[in-house]
Amino acid sequence: MPQNKKEGLFFTTIVCFSMVMTMSAYNLLLHGQFSLSNLFGGLVPGFIVAFLLDVLVVSSPAKKIAFALPVNKEKKIQLIIAVSSCMVLGMVFFMSMYGVVMQFGFTKNFLSYYIGAFATNLIMALPLQLLVVGPVCRMILRKSRQRSWLKEKI
Structure with missing residues (x-):
């Protein structure tokens, strides 16, 4: 887990980009629209939206909820899974809302599209984060701590 603001920003960036x-x-595969041009064409706007949502909207309430859950906070793995x-x-x-709006707009079927997408x-996303992206990004963070650029100056 990140230990300072620079590590937090670095970790958020690599997790967000990976996810x-x-x-x-x-999603492109599910809808039969996968191509590298479609993937990379939507990657930058999707990343920007996801990063801003993560930092400005989701992160703080998610952490408050996770820390309020009845998990053993002494056990790092339980805290990681909760957060x-x-x-x-x-x-x-x-x-999911962003994806539905980008693909279909606000139509009369928005709610059904949204529930399906969610x-x-x-x-x-849940197993991907818990089993692949989270562990790999935490490993990258641990290895990056050896680099001086992530250490905050006091």
């Missing part, structure tokens, strides 16, 4: 790229590819799960729920809530995205 946006993977979930974008997943990651709350973050995924919040991000899937908003990014369920489909949650099924992929």
